[in-house]
Amino acid sequence: MRKVLTKIAAISAVAVLAAGALAGCGESNTVIMGTNAAFPPFEYTTSQGLVGEFDGIDVAIASKIAENMGKELQIEDMEFDGLIASVSTGKVDMVVAGMTATDERKQSVDFSEPYYVASQIMVVAPDNTDITKAEDLKNDKNVGVVLGYTGDTIVTEDLQLDESKITRANRGIDIVQDVKNGKLDAVVIDSATGKALAEKNGLKVVEDAEAFETEEYAIAVKKGNTELLDKINETLAQMKANGEIEQLALEYDEKLAENAQ
Numbered sequence: 062m063r064k065v066l067t068k069i070a071a072i073s074a075v076a077v078l079a080a081g082a083l084a085g086c087g088e089s090n091t092v093i094m095g096t097n098a099a100f101p102p103f104e105y106t107t108s109q110g111l112v113g114e115f116d117g118i119d120v121a122i123a124s125k126i127a128e129n130m131g132k133e134l135q136i137e138d139m140e141f142d143g144l145i146a147s148v149s150t151g152k153v154d155m156v157v158a159g160m161t162a163t164d165e166r167k168q169s170v171d172f173s174e175p176y177y178v179a180s181q182i183m184v185v186a187p188d189n190t191d192i193t194k195a196e197d198l199k200n201d202k203n204v205g206v207v208l209g210y211t212g213d214t215i216v217t218e219d220l221q222l223d224e225s226k227i228t229r230a231n232r233g234i235d236i237v238q239d240v241k242n243g244k245l246d247a248v249v250i251d252s253a254t255g256k257a258l259a260e261k262n263g264l265k266v267v268e269d270a271e272a273f274e275t276e277e278y279a280i281a282v283k284k285g286n287t288e289l290l291d292k293i294n295e296t297l298a299q300m301k302a303n304g305e306i307e308q309l310a311l312e313y314d315e316k317l318a319e320n321a322q
């Protein structure tokens with residue numbers, strides 16, 4: 062009788078554990094990163110990535126965050142435009158997506174300390190000579206941006222280009238093709254990604270440090286999730302102090318330049 066009881070107790074204990082795991086209650090063993098993996102060198106897909114098919118600076122940073130938390134990193138790839146909603150509703154735990162910490166976004170999510178400084182640049186055809194500064198885009202140029210990126214806000218609100226002159230795509234990788242095939246005069250996009258995509262497609266980069274202010278990339282969490290935010294900031298501080306982030310930036314620039322050959 063006693064034996065039977067212990068057995069039942071053991072079985073129910075297992076059942077409780079299993080139910081707990083299924084319901085995902087208590088401490089979960091994974092930390093979910095939401096991203097848009099069309100943004101090299103920060104996140105992109107490749108046959109043998111760092112985490113499954115995913116690779117890039119952000120994937121390396123997120124892996125370190127998960128490791129320091131003793132958790133498994135899971136990656137959810139989605140459209141950039143949906144990332145803020147995903148983390149606000151708890152579908153993902155953190156957005157690691159080369160995301161600029163803008164005042165507007167700060168109203169919906171909390172950001173970590175910044176980990177990278179970027180700015181916008183223009184990607185043009187290799188033989189283009191009439192776009193040398195941002196103002197030139199106002200001369201009836203057809204300009205491409207990625208929907209919801211800071212570049213979109215800048216051409217729309219700051220430069221105030223005519224709507225009929227702006228083309229919005231879902232991925233930077235796609236929109237630079239339109240510069241290549243002559244449909245667009247320029248694409249306004251983040252510096253590191255623009256350079257990587259220009260290199261890959263034989264296009265030219267035009268910078269205008271006066272017109273395009275610097276932007277800081279940071280990791281976003283649900284508003285009020287200080288527990289996770291503290292852990293993220295700890296890892297970022299560690300990776301900044303020991304030069305790891307700088308090292309990753311160099312490493313991935315080289316990696317992509319090699320692949321572009």
Ligand code: ARG
Nearest residue numbers: 097100158159160161210211
């Ligand atoms: N820094 C820009 C922004 O925050 C572009 C980020 C795009 N990131 C991506 N993973 N696709 O709007």
